[in-house]
Amino acid sequence: MREIQLSLNKTQKIRLQRALEKLESLSSKVNSHASVTIADSIPVSYEDGVLKGHGTLDFNGEVISTVCGVVERVNKLVYVRTLRAKYKPEVGDIIVGRVSEVAQKRWRLDINYSQDAVLMLSSMNLPDGIQRRRTALDELNMRSIFEEDDVICAEVRGFQHDGLHLQARSQKYGKLERGQLLTVPPYLVKRRKQHFHHLEQYGVDLILGCNGFIWVGEHVEARDDMVGDQEKKPEWQNTKSQKNSMSLEDQERTYTPIETRQNICRIANAIRVLSTLGFNITAELITETVNLSSSLNLDIHQMLGSEFCVLVAEGEAERRSLTKGRG
Known part of the structure; x- marks a missing residue:
């Protein structure tokens, strides 16, 4: 995305600074008790037992924050939730990604994460809308569904041995154009x-x-009714009708x-x-x-x-x- 280069004059700088200071004061009133910066001391009760989590360090008998953020407590666990962090996927996240590779029975997507995500052929709806086992023909036709540089919406399914997996088993997911x-x-x-x-x-x-x-x-x-009509037709008729309709209607x-x-x-x-x-x-x-x-x-x-x-x-x-x- 193209970044905006702000060239502010003196008046605009003062106005922007005042607005941002006002916003900061309003937000600090809400989180002043929990906001910490690097090297701040976090008050804890050692009598109840403390588990030090992410963003904390034990230094000279005190729990010190190692990042800027908000202190979170879950039972005995104390950690600091950073305000500015890289994306960490969670199951159920709605993500938008770009196809980087078409591999065997899977697509690899760039989702702004440290590694590419995987969308399996078996984890998405086929264009004909029929729920069936994926065949070798489906695998050969993968590029007709998604190809490199296509933008896709999907949902995080979870982590497996070969990486982060996505699923697109709903009409709201799929290719974005x-x-x-x-x-x-x-x-x-x-x-x-x-x-x-x-x-x-x-x-x-x-x-x-x-x-x-x-x-x-x-x-x-959403064209659920079209999918329903296609399910009643044989697959070869669906393919034929799609080829014939790729003219004026699609344009x-x-x-x-x-x-x-x-x-x-x-x-x-x-x-x-x-x-x-x-x-x-x-x-x-x-x-x-x-x-x-x-x-x-x-x-x-x-x-x-x-x-x-x-x-x-x-x-x-x-x-x-x-x-x-x-x-």
Whole structure:
């Protein structure tokens, strides 16, 4: 993803600094009792017994923090959860990845992790929608499903002897087309109940991958009824009908209207601005940023300017202070 280079004048620097200081003071009131920096002492009760976890060190009879973060306690275990960390996969994570290799009965994906993830042929739905054993013919046709550089949405299945495994056994997973893939620091995307968002007013689908890969693309309707119709036909008829329909219908279906393209670019630039400012990226905050740019009648490229970044920071500081006051 292209980074934003902020060239601020003196006034903008002061405004941005004040907004960030206000945000920091609001967040510190919430976590002041638990936030630590490197070499801070962590109060513990040795009488109950202490298990020192990640980010802690026993030094001269005290438990010292070795990283910046928030102190977490689970029974006797004390550890420090870092605020800025690399992506650590957990079972059930929704991720977006790019195919790096088509191997035997599997695809390897780059998911912004220390190693590539594995998507087995047996761990995904076939295009015909029929639940059956994978055959040698399916293995030969793997490139017709996914090939190198394709962008895919999947779910973390778990760790096995040969690495991290994914699964895509649902209609919401699979190949992503007609959109943009953005990369942000993984710690800016928090794990939530919902990572799939349909921004109806813009005709755009938004997928916030837990691994820091974010997809912004044209909305695609689920076609469960088409899958059901295909299940009733023999496989050779499905293949034949697909070949015959790869003309005008597919061209019309893959055409993205110019208005939708502009919305995709505007939402993508909103994500770039939030990432530059270091804000947690949520669908609500993205929508607010897009609405702010529209209310100011800014062109899409003007969203990457310094003044708009300062306005976003000031607006977020004001919103959080109002929320804090109501609470």
